Amino acid sequence: MxxxxxxxxxxxxxxxxxxxxxxxxxxxxxxxxxxxxxxxxxxxxxxxxxxxxxxxxxxxxxxxxxxxxxxxxxxxxxxxPLYNSNGSDAVDDAAIPVNFVTLTNSDTDGQADVQITLFEVTVARPAILEVKYNLSFDVYLDAAKTVISDNYARRISTYFVISGVGTRKYGPVSKCYSSGSTLSITGPMYNASTAYIQLPAAGKYDIQFYGEVSSNVKGGGGGTTSKAAYVEFATGYDAIFLRLH
Structure with missing residues (x-):
């Protein structure tokens, strides 16, 4: 064998x-x-x-x-990418805790802001984070959604901050809204911006998106000339894109 x-x-x-x-x-x-x-x-x-x-x-x-x-x-x-809303609504105004901000006539600094939404990113090394966003908003005089008709401008700004990299406001962009008639048409407007941020080390980072409304503050003391405004954010189809480099 x-x-x-x-x-x-x-x-x-x-x-x-x-x-x-x-x-x-x-x-x-x-x-x-x-x-x-x-x-x-x-x-x-x-x-x-x-x-x-x-x-x-x-x-x-x-x-x-x-x-x-x-x-x-x-x-x-x-x-x-890390995140891409890709045609879907990135921020549901009914799902976020607070989607509005109110500015009163008596506001001392002439501005008010609110955190719209938050995204978390975790990296295993230092990296560059690319953020693109397109956020919607509606502008009214008050919470009853009274149409603004006083011809004074309100500035609506959006930006984001990132935990662990200081207090800088990234991707700031603004639009001004004014109206002189109660027949003015309201509806979503959009702020869009892109920014690249250096993440210095491995770890978790919070990307916090904010909305802000402001109007004029009287110079030299003696009170304020800020005008009332009520702004709702994320009322349209919002887009957010996140990528690491």
Whole structure:
């Protein structure tokens, strides 16, 4: 009787591999002044995130798409931000604790603000955070939604702050609203902005979005000329986009 014994060995080779080079400088080194790397799983026929020859000119070199690396080191053309409302309403005014802010005629500094919503981001290293937002609001004279008709302007501002990186207001943007007629049409208006923030270390960061309304404050003392206003935020379809770099 004959017995065949098959021995399987796992051999680990620590070496640098060179393609078109005899002196590789990295684990995988592709040499040549004109050489490129082609991964067919990422092309227009195999990847749903590669649009291929989108302009239809049969030139496959002038349609390029971003290449990303996921947490496992895999290469992909799929774009996955931290958060993307992607057409849905990012902030539901009925779901947030407080969606309005009131400014009175007697307000001493001529401004009032409210936190609209909050997002949490956790990073394992220092990073740059990209934030894009588009936040809606409606402007009235008071909580009864009386139409403003006094011809005085109210400034409605939006911005966000991030815990752990100071008190700076990021992405500030403002619009002024005024009306001289009770027949004026009300409805959602929008503030949109983009900002890039350096997150200095690993940890959790709170992104706090604020809305603010302000009007004139009389200079030199002697009281205020601020005008009453009532602003509701997140009344339309809001958009928020978060990405790490």
């Amino acid at each position: 004959k017995i065949l014994v098959l021995l399987l060995f796992t051999i680990q080779i620590s070496a640098q591999v060179g393609v078109n080079t005899t002196d590789p400088q990295q684990t995988l080194h592709v040499g040549s002044n004109t050489g490129t790397v082609r991964i067919e799983s990422l092309d227009g026929d195999n990847s749903p995130y590669n649009a291929g020859d989108v302009d239809g000119d049969l030139d496959f070199t002038n349609n390029t798409y971003n290449l990303y690396v996921d947490a496992l080191g895999n290469l992909t053309t799929e774009f996955k």
